[in-house]
Each structure stands twice: as structure tokens, then as C-alpha cells.
Amino acid sequence: MSESEYILELNGITKIFPGVKALNQVHFQLKRGEVHALMGENGAGKSTFIKVITGVHAAEEGHMYLEGKEVHFRGPKDALDAGIAAVYQHPTTYPTLSVTENIFMGHEIIKGGMIQWNEMNAKAQELLDRLHANFKPSDEIGALSVAQQQMTEIAKALSTNAKIIILDEPTASLTANESEELYRIVDQLRDEGVSIIFISHRFEDMYRLATRVTVFRDSQYIGTYDVDKITNADLVKAMVGREISDMYPKPEVKIGDEIFKIEGMSRTGFFKDVSLNVHAGEIVGMTGLVGAGRTEVMESVCGITKPDSGKVFLGGKQLKVKKPEDAMKEGIILLPENRSTQGLILSWGLGRNVTLPIQKKLAKGGIFNDSKKENELSKKFLEEVDTKAVTIFDPASSLSGGNQQKVVVAKALAQDNMKLVIMDEPTKGVDVGAKAEIYAIMGELAKKGYGIIMISSEMPEILGMCDRVYVMCNGRVTGCLNREEASQERILNLSMEHSSNERQEEAV
Amino acid sequence: MAGKSGRSINAEQKITAKKLLFTWEGALIVLFILVNIFNMNISQSYTFANVLREMPKYLAEMFMVLPMAYILVLGDIDISVGSIVCLTGTLTCYISNAGAPFPIVILGCLAAGLICGVINGSIATSFPELPSMITTLGTQIIFRGIAEISLGGGGSVAYNNTKQIMPLSTKLGKTVPVIILVVLVIAIIFTVVLQLTTFGRSLYAIGSNKTSAFYAGVDVQKCRFIAYVLMGLMASMCGLFLTAYTYGANTTTGQGFEMEVIAMCVFGGIASTGGKGTLIGGIIAGLIITLLRIALGQANVNSQMILVIVGALLIIAVLIPGIKGKIDEMKKLRAAA
Amino acid sequence: MENKSLWKKITGSREALLLAILVVMGIFITILNPTFFSPVNIGQIFRNNALTMIMALGMLCVMLTAGIDISITSTLAFAGMTIGMLTKYNIVNSTLALFLIAMVMGCFCGAMNGLIIAKGKVAPIICTMGFMYIWRGMAYVVGNSQFASGEDVREFAEFGKDGTIGPYIILIVCYALFFWMLKWTKFGRKIYAVGSNAEAARISGINVDNTLISVYTIMGTLAGLAGALSVSIYASAQPNMQYGREMDVIAACVIGGVSMSGGRGSVAGTFLGALIISIIAKALPLVNVPSIAQNTVKGVIILVVVIFNVITQRMVDRQNLERREM
Structure with a gap:
């Protein structure tokens, strides 16, 4: 065992949850300072x-070595x-407490029985x-932005x-901008000798930061590669398990008349002056980036929230939507x-969900x-979207993410x-097979002449499925690209914050 | 776009006796029978006729079990109902003592309950951020407070025209008390509405996942408002019949009823966290507790001992789902391994 | 701008707001009746509300973990009845021993709550409702149709009778202890952590179950202590003592700014909340409101305070949104 090279090493880790094997014999090696x-x-x-690494879950099988010594974390x-700290996807902060309280939770400085505030x-x-x-230790966490909360979490990790x-x-x-800031911090930490494991599905992050990359697929270990030696295509293949060119069955549909239009819709603090339209049979x-206001616009259209101003037209008729039912x-x-x-409703049967x-x-x-x-009716629609279920009375919680999404689709079709x-991020957390099926359904719907809006952060599906793409940034629509015009670079450019001049140039 | 795999999903529900027995309601029916056997053993006078005679005393609370089930299914709670009973009971006496005819007395009482319900419902729906426990704690104190003010220093009022309110406490055909019939009819209506209608389904949807229900077009706040109003109305029914049996009201009328009613619902399998249980369970549970009370009373058991039994039943009842869940999880884990 | 920040400070910190209300109330009452805040009157306010004030500390801890305990007055009655009977029949006569017995009993009752809530994953309100019935019933069982009158507990009542400082000392010690515990100890931090974000607490290595069990055990112990104090102050022990008063304790916490969803609340706020209710009850006759209306006033205050909170929160959120640049 080369003790000096790896600070952390995991071998043959298997973790079982009720009903699923979440990890199956996976390996991982982390070098010092990488x-x-x-x-x-x-x-x-x-x-x-x-x-498993942070001791929250205990693995059923496998060994973990820290600096060459086998360790068993009970919690x-x-x-x-042991010096392992994690910053989780959703910041696990204490929203009602101050930054200081958050940073030192669990390892307060105590002298003579008193916490030294x-x-x-x-x-x-x-x-x-x-x-x-750019915030103070006395600020309450709940009032900070996600980026600031994350920074607090990093500060917490450093404090240990x-x-x-x-x-x-x-x-x-x-x-x-916030991502750039994070990159800077990660670089700084690495230079200070901290070893960092970085989970992301953004290739950008990986190229910018990592020296090596380990890929998991379907709970299994696929391989570890040097970042500068693996091509993008190979990496995607490793992650997805097959070539993805056949993923997007975009049918050729004759685009019909305009059926839906938003004019100048605004909601304070979420989006401003949004206008867009959709034609029959058009996807x-x-x-745009998460938080650009895409979801919020659509929620206002559907009556989930109230917009402050703006008009919505469907088939030429102006709508008055006050609640989702409308x-x-x-x-x-x-x-x-x-x-x-x-x-x-996860505790409910599939059928009841579909017909609610x-x-x-x-x-x-x-x-x-x-x-x-x-x-x-629910049997008909659940079969139509090919849900993997035994009866319509199975609770929704018993299905995988992809099949749950199919139930949501069936609910819409009904x-x-x-x-x-x-469709708001219809393929988020859905496995590859189900993804393709959802795209197929989308294509079918377009053929039938429905208008379809797909909100998505995943570039490939946007480029693969859409006739037209609206890009939002910071609450505004910054551009609209045709299928022919759309490219990864142009979309990214429109999604990033620029001065308004640059943006206009891009739009021209 | 028929499923490519042509997979068929079963839509037939097989209902077997075993399955029925293993529902909470099934277990309660078994318990109901056992309790009756137990009661007959401890009390010589536990006969059908005697039970029928003694039951009305306890039945007024059953009015409140019904809408409380709605509120709990929603994931809310209403602890002001005992105070509404007190307030409406007090008002009933005052209205009658002022010389009003009987229909006006009844209408006045019900209207007061309705208004209390509207107040609770308005606060709950205008400020959905607030836990219903707190807002109804506030109104609990206020409603009883108003009753206290109107009752004045003496702290009690008598229903002077006892003949007037007698019809509510009489027996039809000299055997079946009116209250049993009224409770029965209202209970059937409430049960049918909760278990078989779209409104009932909406309540379960809200209690199971408020956000998903809202996204699916359920008018969450309207449903909550209706539930609170029904709660107030039924609390006034309880107040009315309680007055009919006690010929008066005082500052402690209905005190603690809210907890007894909630306990009956929870014992009946209606989770306080929402979305679970049926009114059938709640009603059977209410009957079990009532019958136990009657039998223990007849057997001269320290009347307060019933508190211990009710509490113990409640805690055992709420522990069982957790234990069953643990066992299921272990089974699944073993299956996966 | 200066004005705005002061306004923000007051609306932002519940303690400051309560203190302001208290000061305004104090001035108002003093104008109406200059002798209201005499040492005797103040002493009585504390003595009459000592039970609520002590139990509010435990309720604060429970509510910080997003829980609630409605079994406390039943625990109080069970413990109080037991020591009442013990001293009535001269089985135990030492004041200290009686206090200890009551506290140990309360500790046991609380631990039962904690165990079932933490390990059985039962909703706190339901679990404590069950024990509310059980312990109240046990109080009757212990009493066996008897009660302890002033004559029966004469010796024990010496400790808490009017004019003695015993109850005040207990009150001060409790508040000092809890102030220290919640602000300056690791355990206090854990309580806040569990209530603010239980999942995060678990991930960062805090034993959530044990924290919950401890919190309910503390609550029970305080209820037991309050039971002994109640027998001593009111010189009687009855099975129905303090029936329904758990809501007063919760009300004091809610007015004091303790959030029912956990993680927010302080000893100072709880104290001020309890104090405000107590003073209002005592001062109502001064403003020509009969004391019979004190419950109505209390209820209105609770609603006004919580609704005021929601509205200010909505305003703050709105302002934050408006500030966001687009």
C-alpha cells in the first residue's frame, strides 16, 4: 500500500437501502493535495x-483507508x-442561527465551561x-444567498x-460570477494543501478545477481518468454508458399558428418584462442558469404565483388566471x-395521482x-407512457425517478x-432509458399539435429537442435563438451576466 | 403512443378478508368487540338498554370528532373547539332566557359556532405561515374569555326554560335518544363526504402534500376554510346538546374537550400529521372510548382511571405504525441483500 | 436612515420589542397608579406566576427543537399529589426530600415523553397528549379520593408561603442556569441545532435522539419542580391542580418570540413574554377592565403578536425582493 500517495482510499464499498443497491463495489482513491x-x-x-465517506451512512461491505490506516466511522x-468535512448540495445550514453559530456548531471554543463568543x-x-x-459573522444564515451560505459551509469546513x-x-x-469566486476559493484551498473531492455534472467545473476524475454509473465504479487525457466524448460515454446521438428523436413537425403568448410580464424580485410566444406543434x-427566473415565469403563467403585471394569451384570448385550477x-x-x-403525492397510489x-x-x-x-383512465394513461409498475395502487414513492416522471406525464396527458x-426540467434525475422515452413522448405531443415549453438547464436536450430557445438571465429574456442559430456557446453567452451593450451586440 | 413494451398495469383491487382485518379500522373493530366482552365481564349492568340510556351524556363530543377528522386529515389542528362549546352553550342559555322561541335559540347557537369557525378559518387562511396550533390557541383563550365575561362573577348560567330544550334530550319511542339519531345522520354525512367525494379527496391530497395538491389545482385555502367553519358549526352542535343535558353552562364547560376529540381521532388512525386515516376509524375509536367510560363508571372503577387507559391506548396506537414500518424496512433490507 | 435602522432593530429583535412594550406598559400603569410597582406588588406578580415562569424555561427548550409538551401540568399534578400525600401521611417530611422526589418523578415522566418522541417517531403533541391523560389519571389514583389541605402540608408550605424568599431563589436559579445553558454550553447549541435543521444536525454529528430525550426530560423535571412549588405556595395538593394551564406556559413562550417551528427563541424573550402576561393580568383593573376579561386580553395579545410577526416578515421579504437587481 503506497501510504504516501493516497490520503484517502476506498475499496469495494457496497451500500444497500431498502429495495435498492445504492452502491455496488465501488473504489476511489484521493491523492494528497489534489x-x-x-x-x-x-x-x-x-x-x-x-x-459513506463522511460517516452518515455505514457501508454494508468494503474498506476505507485514511492515510493508509483502515478506519471505521460510526457516525x-x-x-x-478525522479531518473530513463535507459541503452538501443543498446547504445544510441552520437557517435561524448566525454565521458564527453555524461555523462553530459542534466544535465550539469552550473555556472553563463557557462558550467563548x-x-x-x-x-x-x-x-x-x-x-x-462580503457578509458579517453576526448575520442570520436564512437571510443570506445560497452562495453565501455555501461560503459559510466552506468556512465551517476550514474551521475544523x-x-x-x-x-x-x-x-x-x-x-x-459566484462560480468564479468558488473556483478561486478551491484553488486557494488546494494551494494550502487541502485535498478536495468535487462532485459536479458541469464539465466546466471539472476542466477548470480537477486533475483527475472518477466516474460512477448505475451505482457502479466505471473508472478514474486524468482530466487532460480524456476526451469529452469518452467521458460522456463513461457516464451515460452509450453514445448519445440517438437520444433526441425530434420529429419533423409542421409548425402551426401562434397559440400562446406572454406580453411584458413582471414579478418583483423574480423576473421583469418577459415576453415570449409558442406556436402549435412547436417545442x-x-x-439559462438556475435562478434566472425561468421556473418563476411559468409558475406565474399557471397561477401558482401572482405576477405584478403582464398579459397572457392562449389562442388569441387573454387569460385571467388566479389559481392553478384556472x-x-x-x-x-x-x-x-x-x-x-x-x-x-408520494404516499398515494399512481392511479390517484394521475386523476387528482x-x-x-x-x-x-x-x-x-x-x-x-x-x-x-389512469391505467390507460400509465400504460401509454409505459410506466414500470405492477398495479395502479402502488405508492408513487416505490418507483424510480424516471418512472415517477412518467406518472407526472401521465397526469398531464389525462x-x-x-x-x-x-415541462420544467422533465429529465432531471431520470435515468437514460427513461429520458429517451420522455423525449419520445414530447415528440408525439408536438406531432399532435400541442404547444410545448421545456425548461431545462441541460444543453444537449435543449439543442436536441427544441425548435426555438429562449435564454433568460437574471430575470430577463436575453435572447431567442432558432434551432439553426442555437449553439452551446451562444446560449452560454446569453445566460451569463454581461453589460447591456455586450448583450445587445450578441442579440444583433 | 401505446407503451412500447406493451406492459400491462393491473387496475383491479383485490379485497380479501385478511387485508381488511389488517387495516387500522379492522383492528379497531376487533378491539371494539373485545372491549364489549371486557365491559360485560366487569359490569353486571352493561346491557344494551343501559348503554343506550347512558350514552347520550358522552355523545355530544362525537359531533366534534367528525370535523376534527377533516382538520387533522388536512394536517392542521384546532384546539379552540372546547372553548367554542363553552361560548355557544353560554349563548344558548342567554338567548333562551331572554325569551326567544326555540328555533331562534337553536339558530343563534349554530350561528355563533359558525362565526367562531369563520374566525378560525379566516386567520388560518390569511396567514398560512402560522401553525394552526398557535392561532387556535389564541382563539381558544379568547372564545372562553368572552364566555367568562358574559357569565360575569358567578361564572355560570342556568337554562331557565327547561321545558323548551327538553325535546333535544328526549327519547324517541321511549328508547332511542334523539341525540343518537342526530349524531348518526351527521356522522354518515361527514363520513360519506370525506371518503367518497372530491372534496374529501382534496382534503387527503392537501394533508399528504400541500404543494403537490396546490399544483394539481386543489384550492388549498378554500378547503381549509370550509373545514374550520364546519368545525365551528359542529362545536356549537355539541354546545347545544350539552346544554340540553345539563340545563346550563359555566366557565369550565367543554374544557379539555379539544384534546379528548383529537385523542379519539388519533386513536382512530387519523394521523395528526395529515393525509392518513378514515372517519370510520375515528368513529369506532370514539365509540370504544365512550363504551369503556360507561362500563368503568358502572363498575365503580375510579372514574379518573379511564384517563390512564385512554392515554395508554393512544400512545400504543401511535407507536404501532412506527414499529410496523421498522419491521417492513428490515424485511426489505433483507430482501435487497 | 438612522431612524430606519432603529425601527429595524426593534422589529428585528423580539427581546428589544418586548422590552419596549414592557417599558411603555410600565409608564402607562405608573401614570394611572403610581403605587402599582411597589415591592409587594412586584413580589406578588412573580410569586403568582412562578410556576408558569419556571415551566416556560422547559417549554422554551422543547419548542426550540420544534416540539411541544402539553403533559406538563399533568406531570405537575402527579408529582405534586404524590408529595402532598407523602407529607400528609408523614411518610416523608423533609422539604428538600419532597422537592427531590417531585423532581425525580418529573424527570421520569419527561424521559418517557422523550423516549417515545425520539425513538418511536411520534408527533410530540400526540405523545404528550397521551401522557397528559395518563399522569393526570395517576394523580387521581395516587390521591385515592383524598387531597392534601393546608393543614396537611403545613410544614412543607413554610417554604413557599407569602413573604418567604424560597420561590424567588428557585426562580432566579432556574433562569440563571438556563440562560447559561442555552447561551454558553455545547448542549445549548445542540438544542438550537436540532430545532433549526435536524437533518444538518445529524450530518454534523449531533445525536438528535439524545438531544430530544434530554429536552423532554428537562421539561419533565421542571414540571416536577413546579409541582412541589405549587403545593408549597398554595398550601394544597389536589389532583386537578393547574388543569389546563399548560396553554399559559405555551402562550408565554409564543409571546416571548419562541418559534413553533424550532430554532428560534431565547431565555430573555421567554422571561419577558411571561412577565408581560403576568403584569397585564394584574394591571387590568387599573384601566377599568374587569379582571374577568384577562383571558380575552391574553388571547388577543397572542394573536396580535404572532400576526404582527408574520406581517413584518412579509414586509422584509418584499423589501429584499425589491432590492434584487434585474
């Missing part, structure tokens, strides 16, 4: 793996004591200065004198971004639920007055 990227699709087991505390505040200020943070810092998708909800993409009655169907908290929006239509006399009709479908 930035190591861990990549893989959603559900590949990255996050579980991190939780997160052991990992922290002055000393801790000073130390916290020191850490924040080191990270060039961690030798290994794990960053779990740290750039997922950051703007371009319109909406992209939008549904008009035929605007939203497939929300978050399946488990917005799209489905139309239960009134199906009910006898509009009052009494018609179980027989509901069951038949609404027979549909005119416009809005």
Missing part, C-alpha cells in the same frame, strides 16, 4: 458515496474528527476574510482544520420541476368520486383539454 472530480448522472450513487462525528466571532471574521466574503473537503455540486445554484426551450381549465398544463414535492387534477370532471354529479372510471404543456 482536486478530484467525481462525476456521474443523477442517481449514479455519488451523493450516497459521499455520505459523522468520527469523520469530522468573542473569540469565536473573531475567528469567524478571520475565516470570512480569508474567503473574501479539515484535510479533506468534499464539495457536493457546489455550483449547481450559483451564478457565473420551445427555456434555458390555468388547467384553459388547457395549460404544468409538469413541475420537483416531482416529489410538487408533482406527486381531473377528479371533479370524472366525479358522478361533480361530487362523488367515480373510482371505476378513475382506475380505467387532462384532455390540454393545449399547452409546460
Whole structure:
């Protein structure tokens, strides 16, 4: 065992959750002072793996060596004591407490039985200065931005004198500038001798930071590569398991008349002066960075939130949408971004989920639920989208992410007055097979002449599926590109913050 | 676009006796029978006729079990109902003592309950950020406070025209008390609405996942408002019948009812966290507790001992799902390995 | 700008707001009745509300973990009844021993709550509701249709009778202890952590279950202590003592700025919340409101305070949104 080379080494790790093998015999080696990227699709087991390293989950099989010595973490505390700190995807901060309290939670400075607040505040200020943070130790975390919360988490990791810092998708909800700031911090930490594991699905992050990359797929270890020796295509193949050229079955559809239009819609603090339109049979993409306001626009269209101003037209008629039910009655169907908290009732059977929006239509006399009709209808639509389930009474929670998404699609299809479908990140956390099926359904819908809006952060699917792409940045629509015009570079350019001059140049 | 694999999904629900028995309601029915056997053993006078005679005393609370089930299914809670009972009971006496005819007395009482419900519902829906526990704690204190003010220093009021309110506490055909019939009819309506209508389904949707329900077009705040109003209305029914049996009201009328009613619902399998349980369970649980009370009373068991039994039943009942969940999880884990 | 920041400070910090309310109230009352804040009156305010104030500390801890405990007055009655009977029949007569017995019993009752809530994953309100019935029933069982009158507990009541300093000392010690515990000890931090974000607490190595069990155990112990104090102050022990008063304790916390969703609240706020309720109750007759209306006033205050909170929060959110550049 080459003790000097690897600070952390894991061999043959297997983790079983009720019903699934989340990790199957995976390996991992981290060199001293390197930035190591861990990549893989959603559900590949990255996050579980991190939780094994940090002692949150105990692995059923496998060995873990820290500086050449085998270790067994009984809990997160052991990992922290051993110098391993993690910054999770969703900041795990204490929203009601101050920055100082957050940084020192669990390892307060105590002298004579008393917590030394002055000393801790000073130390916290020191850490924040080191990270060039623009907030105070006394600020309450809940009032800070996600980027600032993340910085607090990094400061927390530093305050424990961690030798290994794990960053779990740290750039997922950051703007371009904030990401740059994060890169700077990571570089700084590496120079200070900290070893870093970096999870991300952004290639940008990996090229910018990492020297080596390990890929997981379907809970299994695929391989470890030097970043400068592997091509993008090979890496994608390693992650996805096959060539992705056949992923996007975009049908040739004759684009019809304009069916949907937004004019000058604004909502304070979320988006401003948004206008866009959709034609029959057209798949319109909406992209931009997370937090650009894409989801918020569509939520306002569907009556989830109230816009401050703006008009919405469907088939030439101006709509008055006050609540989600109104939008549904008009035929605007939203497939929300978050399946488990917005799209489905996980504890319910699939059938009941599918028919929830139309239960009134199906009910006898509009009052009494018609179980027989509901069951038949939900069976029909669930089979139509090819859901992998035994009965329509299976709870939604028992399905995989991809199949849950199919239930959400079935729920939309069941609404027979549909005119416009809005899909918010329809393939997020969905495995490759299900992804292709969802694209196929999308194509079918376009053929039938529905208008489709797809909100997505994934460039390939935007480029592969959309007839037209609207790009949003910081609450405004910064551009609209045709299928022919659209390219990764142009979209990225429009999604980044520029001065308005540059933006105009781009738009010309 | 039929499924490429042509996979068929089963839409037939097989209902077996074993499955039914293993529902919470099934278990409660078994317990109901056991409790009756137990009761007959400890009390000589535990006969059908006697139970029928003694039951009305306890039945007024059953009015509140029904809408409380709605509120709990929503994931809310209403602890002001005991105070509404007190307030409406007090008002009933005052209205009658002022010389109003009986229909006006009844309408006044129900209107007062309705208004209380509207107040609770308005606060709950205008400020959905607030936990319902806190807002109804506030109104709990206020409603009883208003009753206290109107009752004045003496702290109690008598229903002077006892003959007037007698019809509510009489027995039809000299055997079946009116209250049993009224409770029965209302219970059937509430049960049918919760278990079989779109409104009931919406309540479960909200309690299971408020956000998903909202996204699916359920009018969350309207449903909550209706539930609170029904709660207030039924609390006034309880107040009315309680007055009919006690011929008066005082500052402690209905005190602690809210917890008893919630306990019955939870014992009946309706989780306080929302989305679970049926009203059938709640009603059976309410009956079990009522019958136990009657039998223990007949057997001269220290009447307060019933508190210990109710509490213990409640805690055992809420522990069982957790234990069952653990066992299921272990089974799954073993299957995966 | 200066004005705005002061306004922000007051609305931003619950303690400052409560203190301001208290000062305004104090001035108002003093104008109406210059002798209201006499040492005797102040002493009585504290003595009459000592039980609520002590139990509010435990409730603060429980609510910081996003829980609630409605079994406390039943625990109080069970412990109080037991020591009442013990001293009535001269089985135990030492004041200290009686206090200790009551506290140990409360500790046990609280631990039961904590175990079932933490390990059984039962909703706190339901679990404590169950024990609310059980311990109240046990109080009756212990009493066996008897109660302890002033004559029965004469010796024990010496400790808490009017004019003695015993209750005040207990009150001060409790508040000092909890102030220190929540602000300056690791354990205090853990309570805040669990309530603010239990998942994060678990990930960062805090034993959430043990913290919950400790918190409910502390609550129970304080309820036991309050039970002994109640017997001593009111010189009687009855099974129905303090029935329904758990809501007063919760109300004091809520007014004091303790959030029901956990992680937010302080000893100072709790104290001020309890104090405001106590003073209002005592001062109502001064403004020609009969004391019979004190409950209504209390309820209105609770609603006004929590709704005020929501509205200021909405305004702050709105302002933050408006400041966002686009």
C-alpha cells in the first residue's frame, strides 16, 4: 500500500437501502493535495458515496483507508474528527442561527465551561476574510444567498482544520460570477494543501478545477481518468454508458399558428418584462442558469404565483388566471420541476395521482368520486407512457425517478383539454432509458399539435429537442435563438451576466 | 403512443378478508368487540338498554370528532373547539332566557359556532405561515374569555326554560335518544363526504402534500376554510346538546374537550400529521372510548382511571405504525441483500 | 436612515420589542397608579406566576427543537399529589426530600415523553397528549379520593408561603442556569441545532435522539419542580391542580418570540413574554377592565403578536425582493 500517495482510499464499498443497491463495489482513491472530480448522472450513487465517506451512512461491505490506516466511522462525528468535512448540495445550514453559530456548531471554543463568543466571532471574521466574503459573522444564515451560505459551509469546513473537503455540486445554484469566486476559493484551498473531492455534472467545473476524475454509473465504479487525457466524448460515454446521438428523436413537425403568448410580464424580485410566444406543434426551450427566473415565469403563467403585471394569451384570448385550477381549465398544463414535492403525492397510489387534477370532471354529479372510471383512465394513461409498475395502487414513492416522471406525464396527458404543456426540467434525475422515452413522448405531443415549453438547464436536450430557445438571465429574456442559430456557446453567452451593450451586440 | 413494451398495469383491487382485518379500522373493530366482552365481564349492568340510556351524556363530543377528522386529515389542528362549546352553550342559555322561541335559540347557537369557525378559518387562511396550533390557541383563550365575561362573577348560567330544550334530550319511542339519531345522520354525512367525494379527496391530497395538491389545482385555502367553519358549526352542535343535558353552562364547560376529540381521532388512525386515516376509524375509536367510560363508571372503577387507559391506548396506537414500518424496512433490507 | 435602522432593530429583535412594550406598559400603569410597582406588588406578580415562569424555561427548550409538551401540568399534578400525600401521611417530611422526589418523578415522566418522541417517531403533541391523560389519571389514583389541605402540608408550605424568599431563589436559579445553558454550553447549541435543521444536525454529528430525550426530560423535571412549588405556595395538593394551564406556559413562550417551528427563541424573550402576561393580568383593573376579561386580553395579545410577526416578515421579504437587481 503506497501510504504516501493516497490520503484517502476506498475499496469495494457496497451500500444497500431498502429495495435498492445504492452502491455496488465501488473504489476511489484521493491523492494528497489534489482536486478530484467525481462525476456521474443523477442517481449514479455519488451523493450516497459521499455520505459513506463522511460517516452518515455505514457501508454494508468494503474498506476505507485514511492515510493508509483502515478506519471505521460510526457516525459523522468520527469523520469530522478525522479531518473530513463535507459541503452538501443543498446547504445544510441552520437557517435561524448566525454565521458564527453555524461555523462553530459542534466544535465550539469552550473555556472553563463557557462558550467563548468573542473569540469565536473573531475567528469567524478571520475565516470570512480569508474567503473574501462580503457578509458579517453576526448575520442570520436564512437571510443570506445560497452562495453565501455555501461560503459559510466552506468556512465551517476550514474551521475544523479539515484535510479533506468534499464539495457536493457546489455550483449547481450559483451564478457565473459566484462560480468564479468558488473556483478561486478551491484553488486557494488546494494551494494550502487541502485535498478536495468535487462532485459536479458541469464539465466546466471539472476542466477548470480537477486533475483527475472518477466516474460512477448505475451505482457502479466505471473508472478514474486524468482530466487532460480524456476526451469529452469518452467521458460522456463513461457516464451515460452509450453514445448519445440517438437520444433526441425530434420529429419533423409542421409548425402551426401562434397559440400562446406572454406580453411584458413582471414579478418583483423574480423576473421583469418577459415576453415570449409558442406556436402549435412547436417545442420551445427555456434555458439559462438556475435562478434566472425561468421556473418563476411559468409558475406565474399557471397561477401558482401572482405576477405584478403582464398579459397572457392562449389562442388569441387573454387569460385571467388566479389559481392553478384556472390555468388547467384553459388547457395549460404544468409538469413541475420537483416531482416529489410538487408533482406527486408520494404516499398515494399512481392511479390517484394521475386523476387528482381531473377528479371533479370524472366525479358522478361533480361530487362523488367515480373510482371505476378513475382506475380505467389512469391505467390507460400509465400504460401509454409505459410506466414500470405492477398495479395502479402502488405508492408513487416505490418507483424510480424516471418512472415517477412518467406518472407526472401521465397526469398531464389525462387532462384532455390540454393545449399547452409546460415541462420544467422533465429529465432531471431520470435515468437514460427513461429520458429517451420522455423525449419520445414530447415528440408525439408536438406531432399532435400541442404547444410545448421545456425548461431545462441541460444543453444537449435543449439543442436536441427544441425548435426555438429562449435564454433568460437574471430575470430577463436575453435572447431567442432558432434551432439553426442555437449553439452551446451562444446560449452560454446569453445566460451569463454581461453589460447591456455586450448583450445587445450578441442579440444583433 | 401505446407503451412500447406493451406492459400491462393491473387496475383491479383485490379485497380479501385478511387485508381488511389488517387495516387500522379492522383492528379497531376487533378491539371494539373485545372491549364489549371486557365491559360485560366487569359490569353486571352493561346491557344494551343501559348503554343506550347512558350514552347520550358522552355523545355530544362525537359531533366534534367528525370535523376534527377533516382538520387533522388536512394536517392542521384546532384546539379552540372546547372553548367554542363553552361560548355557544353560554349563548344558548342567554338567548333562551331572554325569551326567544326555540328555533331562534337553536339558530343563534349554530350561528355563533359558525362565526367562531369563520374566525378560525379566516386567520388560518390569511396567514398560512402560522401553525394552526398557535392561532387556535389564541382563539381558544379568547372564545372562553368572552364566555367568562358574559357569565360575569358567578361564572355560570342556568337554562331557565327547561321545558323548551327538553325535546333535544328526549327519547324517541321511549328508547332511542334523539341525540343518537342526530349524531348518526351527521356522522354518515361527514363520513360519506370525506371518503367518497372530491372534496374529501382534496382534503387527503392537501394533508399528504400541500404543494403537490396546490399544483394539481386543489384550492388549498378554500378547503381549509370550509373545514374550520364546519368545525365551528359542529362545536356549537355539541354546545347545544350539552346544554340540553345539563340545563346550563359555566366557565369550565367543554374544557379539555379539544384534546379528548383529537385523542379519539388519533386513536382512530387519523394521523395528526395529515393525509392518513378514515372517519370510520375515528368513529369506532370514539365509540370504544365512550363504551369503556360507561362500563368503568358502572363498575365503580375510579372514574379518573379511564384517563390512564385512554392515554395508554393512544400512545400504543401511535407507536404501532412506527414499529410496523421498522419491521417492513428490515424485511426489505433483507430482501435487497 | 438612522431612524430606519432603529425601527429595524426593534422589529428585528423580539427581546428589544418586548422590552419596549414592557417599558411603555410600565409608564402607562405608573401614570394611572403610581403605587402599582411597589415591592409587594412586584413580589406578588412573580410569586403568582412562578410556576408558569419556571415551566416556560422547559417549554422554551422543547419548542426550540420544534416540539411541544402539553403533559406538563399533568406531570405537575402527579408529582405534586404524590408529595402532598407523602407529607400528609408523614411518610416523608423533609422539604428538600419532597422537592427531590417531585423532581425525580418529573424527570421520569419527561424521559418517557422523550423516549417515545425520539425513538418511536411520534408527533410530540400526540405523545404528550397521551401522557397528559395518563399522569393526570395517576394523580387521581395516587390521591385515592383524598387531597392534601393546608393543614396537611403545613410544614412543607413554610417554604413557599407569602413573604418567604424560597420561590424567588428557585426562580432566579432556574433562569440563571438556563440562560447559561442555552447561551454558553455545547448542549445549548445542540438544542438550537436540532430545532433549526435536524437533518444538518445529524450530518454534523449531533445525536438528535439524545438531544430530544434530554429536552423532554428537562421539561419533565421542571414540571416536577413546579409541582412541589405549587403545593408549597398554595398550601394544597389536589389532583386537578393547574388543569389546563399548560396553554399559559405555551402562550408565554409564543409571546416571548419562541418559534413553533424550532430554532428560534431565547431565555430573555421567554422571561419577558411571561412577565408581560403576568403584569397585564394584574394591571387590568387599573384601566377599568374587569379582571374577568384577562383571558380575552391574553388571547388577543397572542394573536396580535404572532400576526404582527408574520406581517413584518412579509414586509422584509418584499423589501429584499425589491432590492434584487434585474
